[in-house]
Amino acid sequence: HADAAMYEAKQEGRNNFQFYSSALTADTQQQNSIEQTLKLALNTNSLQLFYQPIVDINTCKLMSVEALLRIKNSELGPEQFVPVAEASGLINPIGRWVLKEAARQSAAWTANGLPAIPIAVNVSAVEFRHREFVDRFEQLIHEHSLEPALLELELTETAVIHNREHAIASLSRLRALGITVSLDDFGTGQSSLASLNGLPLDKIKIDKSLISKLKTNPDSRAITDAMLTLGLSRELQVIAEGTETSAALDYVQSRGFTQAQGFFFCEPLLGEAFESWYLARVNSEKRLNNEQQI
Numbered sequence: 001h002a003d004a005a006m007y008e009a010k011q012e013g014r015n016n017f018q019f020y021s022s023a024l025t026a027d028t029q030q031q032n033s034i035e036q037t038l039k040l041a042l043n044t045n046s047l048q049l050f051y052q053p054i055v056d057i058n059t060c061k062l063m064s065v066e067a068l069l070r071i072k073n074s075e076l077g078p079e080q081f082v083p084v085a086e087a088s089g090l091i092n093p094i095g096r097w098v099l100k101e102a103a104r105q106s107a108a109w110t111a112n113g114l115p116a117i118p119i120a121v122n123v124s125a126v127e128f129r130h131r132e133f134v135d136r137f138e139q140l141i142h143e144h145s146l147e148p149a150l151l152e153l154e155l156t157e158t159a160v161i162h163n164r165e166h167a168i169a170s171l172s173r174l175r176a177l178g179i180t181v182s183l184d185d186f187g188t189g190q191s192s193l194a195s196l197n198g199l200p201l202d203k204i205k206i207d208k209s210l211i212s213k214l215k216t217n218p219d220s221r222a223i224t225d226a227m228l229t230l231g232l233s234r235e236l237q238v239i240a241e242g243t244e245t246s247a248a249l250d251y252v253q254s255r256g257f258t259q260a261q262g263f264f265f266c267e268p269l270l271g272e273a274f275e276s277w278y279l280a281r282v283n284s285e286k287r288l289n290n291e292q293q294i
């Protein structure tokens, strides 16, 4: 709650900030230190993207990879530093860096003989809500020679809640450019099924907190099934995040999910490690096919 209060205070302006600050000194110090770490990482090229496969649930074919941000040699994860980046405005240069780095990696993979693999990038609500977000995004895509068909954009509901009309217009424009749009972490926060209504989307990603409770919690199961039914009726891809075990995969497959992502397939990997993972997989498939032919 302290985080939320501070975030709101910052949103409202520095004048109100002092009102909250006395109770939050320790917290503020921590936020400041994270902000400094982020600035340093941006200036010393110490941000990194890890990539995690997203696969077709029935064939296990690789469909795309999600780019996940890290700070080199830091214990801080995005759950800790993304909120600070958002509150401080650093999320804007960071978001630009992510796109540039994804473009570089995509070109490097292709140069090394991998097929073109769509990359999903996470975009913060703070970036997305900006009036000129789509214009800037389009400009960056051209600048970095990114193929829109190979780009997916993951947004959470916070991005679309505040100004729904603007959000719908922006999503439509992104999709018209050929970019795939996913609603991330669906089923958390204030999400309601009705919020999907009228949103131009390609995919919904059901949050890992729901997926992990599917077997044991009837409420999670009922909520997930309702989201799944709605998603499938809208002909959206529905992705099970946090698929950790083969039992979990069997289960989400039986419920009707179309894609899955999680530690069972692969943890997030650096670009080169992902390349090895991919090649090892292709080779083992080839071996299997040869054995079947013999």
Ligand code: C2E
Residues within 6 Å of the ligand: 052, 067, 068, 069, 077, 078, 079, 082, 098, 122, 123, 124, 154, 184, 185, 208, 241, 242, 243, 244, 261, 262, 263, 264, 268
């Ligand atoms: P997300 O977009 O929902 O990403 C999925 C998170 O689930 C990632 O956490 C991933 O490492 C984790 N995960 C994947 N498979 C499993 C699994 O089987 N079990 C469990 N328990 N976890 C799994 P990560 O990398 O810590 O990222 C956390 C969040 O930070 C992301 O959630 C996303 O909202 C945000 N984030 C990450 N990178 C970026 C970025 O470049 N920009 C922005 N704006 N946000 C980012």
Ligand code: MG
Residues within 6 Å of the ligand: 066, 122, 154, 184
């Ligand atoms: Mg995501």
Ligand code: MG
Residues within 6 Å of the ligand: 184, 185, 205, 207, 208, 241
């Ligand atoms: Mg997610």
Ligand code: MG
Residues within 6 Å of the ligand: 185, 207, 208
């Ligand atoms: Mg998440």
